[in-house]
Amino acid sequence: MGISAKDVEYLAHLARIQLSPEELQRFSGQLDEILAYVEKLKKAKTEGAPPTSHVLPLTNVFREDKLQPSLSNEAALANAPSREGPYFKVPQIIDPTS
Amino acid sequence: MTVRDIQILYEQKEASPSDVVKTFLDPIEEREPKVHAFAWFDADRLRDQAKMLERMSNAERGPLWGIPVLIKDNICVEGVPTTCSSKILAGFRPPYSATVVERLKRAGVLLLGMANMDEFAFGSSCEHSCYGPTRNPWDLTRVPGGSSGGSAAAVAARMAPLALGSDTGGSIRQPASFCGVVGLKPTYGRVSRYGLIAFASSLDQIGPITRTVEENALLLQVIAGFDPRDSTSADLPVPDYARSIREGVKGLRLGVAKEYLGEGVVPEVRQAVEAALDQFRRLGAVIQEISMPHTEYAIPTYYIVATAEASSNLARFEGVRYGHRAKPGRDGQTMLQMFTQSREEGFGPEAKRRIILGTFVLSSGYYEAYYGHALKVRTLIKRDFDRAFERVDCLVTPTAPTPAFRLGEKLEDPLTMYLSDILTISVNLAGVPALALPCGFTKSGLPMGMQLIAKPFAEETLFRVGHAYEQATDWIHREPML
């Protein structure tokens, strides 16, 4: 398993992180090393082992359909880096879909 | 001052919370510049809290009334900067408090401040913080461990009697071990995660970091229990931990797994744990050898599961609703640029590395080979524990393979850093509880730790075993020279 700077660039785009060429190089080397280490997992005999995504055998945890107080608009926007009136403000989106 | 010391002062009306605040302000002022355990501290606010507590009637005073507690910087406190020691959350003040914080407030604690940590709990050294590294109170050239390094260092340096940490792969236990204090990773589901800024949701737990096992039980008693806001919290009664803590270890079966004493564990640590086992024999416990055959897979499994979840959990930090947003460039800023630049500027290198790794293991074409496979191996690791606890009540292992390492020693070598978590990680994958407590000092005076592991929801057993050992030894009475 080799992970190239180009692979890292694609992953960084998926994760929406801009990386410098130097970081791309460094990360691809480090990720390569980590993935080589992870290869040893392939030896594990997992036939018949179901995947564990939850360690507790809990099921059917619900809340009732009851209203709880919302935040005030002011509290909701208090940490916003940019706002306009009651809205969060963001740069323009190309190709609006909604 | 221990919690008990403070409570006696209160009971005998010899001190008020304001007095206690004063007695902690001095050591903080003196030692904090050296240790750098705090991410946020506000003495005025602390004094105000003390005055509020003093106005409470006796009936209103909870079990931890007037006891200062330090909170890890990834546990939300309403109105207080809660930043995960990351630039991307600089200045973020949550409009709500974590469930554990609500419970602490109801118990009457003084919220002492926020503890420094590795950014988003990514790290084992507390060097990956936007506030700079925390140092080990026993040797300022060494790391306190991580990611709850600030919490452990503050308790060790007597700047806080109690602290909360969070543990995803050892983040409470390893710093407890490096700093010579007691840290508990509770059973997954024992303590509500609501308000804990998630690293890896299926592994994270909040837990107490304290000087003694008894104090640890006291703090868990307050924060544990079902929370309707956390679907993964267990709806089970919380036992009265104080009741069973003095029952001793006579007749208990303690297991030793050779996989936990293998290569990488330095001789001094191994000898300390072996000495502890002798101590347990003398106290009447039965020691059994057991095998945990899938231990070697724990680190790769962990780094796949944890980074995958982290890559998703950290997607919300994109500069729309809170946190850091990159300034537009000369040609303005598109939505895409706003996302990618804010995240590039806001996250440190370790966070970026883990997000990229997590994105990779979930990406189309690799999911089955990495994430899907790791979830199955996780089952094998969990089964090792299930089988072990059919035979023994508690496992005894070292907490970390080495004592605290030097600052900068592993910073540029992520894999080696990851390997230092080898003894703590399986516990999170299996969801079982584990208690780390001091079991000796190296010749050069650094603390070493022992880890006790029990079956799910058997924290009582851990406290019982830990307390018996603590009573039979005197490690907790040593103090770092600062």
Add this chain to the structure above:
Amino acid sequence: MEYRPVIGLEVHLQLKTASKIFCGCSTLFGASPNSQVCPVCLGLPGVLPVLNRQVFLYGVRVALGLQCKIQPTIVFHRKNYFYPDLPKGYQISQYDLPLGTGGHVVVPGTAAAPGTDFKVRIHRVHMEEDAGKLVHRPEEGYSLVDLNRAGVPLLEIVSEPDLESPEQAHEYLKTLKGILEYLEVSDCDMEKGSLRCDANISLSPASADRTAPPTGTKVEIKNLNSFKAVARSLAYEIKRQGRALDAGEKLMQETRLWDDVQGMTQGMRSKEFAHDYRYFPEPDLVPFAVPSEEIDRVGKGLPELPRQRAQRFVDQYKLPTADAVALTSSRSTADYYEACIRLLPKGKEASPCKAVANWLLGDLAREMNERNVDGIEGLKFPPGHLVELVDLIDSGKISGKMAKEVLTEALQSGQSPAAVVQAKGLSQVTDRESIRAAARKVLEEQPQAAADYKQGKGQSLMFLVGQLMRKTKGAANPGLAQEVLRELLENR
């Protein structure tokens, strides 16, 4: 070359719960921006979701109503992508373990092929959370985010690609909407966005085996705001793709946006839309399982659905199948119809049953259309009024022609038909003597027509009836008028 369109539809349905899917904020439509938000639906650091039980129950209800099998283990997954209206950077949705699978909907034939029912298989029904809303300010170069809608519960209903024409797609949506209305889980209001639809379409060679998996390149169409837009956009894509294939071009698998004004779809080029959703099980929610008794209980509680109800209308009210299907396709119309029937005088329902149906499907349907009201209740013409109108005709008090006038006036003024008749003095003349007097005058004025009738020209009787109606300003009972005229002519 001849092509066969292969069409599948994804319908998103907002559920009408009081609170959101994972938190206690209100789901009410139209509140001021960012006023129905809390730490959970804002995606603040540290928060956790807890599933609203009602969302789950509604989901089970819909899945059963669409004949799906409820899955033994139901799991939520995270769908990871970045968009400013998606607070957590992932949507909590479902992936390989959805709520229900393997259902179907029977759609009554289209206008082009009436009476030919067809079956559309339902691939899956799953639960998920809605995203927020963006307000674009293109001139100013920025957008605004309102997160009131973030976390509103949605059901996604995915059909198999069983549809072969825009008309079929349209009819399927109508039928599906009808069923969903019956299940009372949603407003089903496309204008408010509580019912939304995306379409998938590819073209296969007309000669290709229908049972084999389709081979064409799938295009997804978004931004469809009405059933009409769905049909139009599909017709457009069929043409566009057909032309491209004929010209030997290679089609791209892509998402295209429908522009309703220009009547065309457009591809989205931006890199922001290159997705790899990296689904994985949501660690913050536990798996769900419905005990079979619970499934039975919800199944037994399901209301009568349109198909069953249409059959009952045929049996019980002796309606033609087409009328029964038309009446029952919308729950409100069918409920209205049955409310009318209950008000009819006992023992003489047979003919009024048909008459009520005719009014509902004819004049009232047209009025609804013209007035652009959604559903019969929008007309402000309660069932009692329609029964009164039918009774006025049946008892001969007004003619069918007058009845239409009365209806228009009643709708305008909100008065009952009887009150309209009273107020306008529209009552039909049924008094034989007054009609006889008027008829005598007509015969005096039209000697030629009278003579023609005598000579065997039967059609001149109709002319004379017309003259009589004109003289009485339409108030005469036409049957009686004809009878009296014939009598006078015969006895002359």
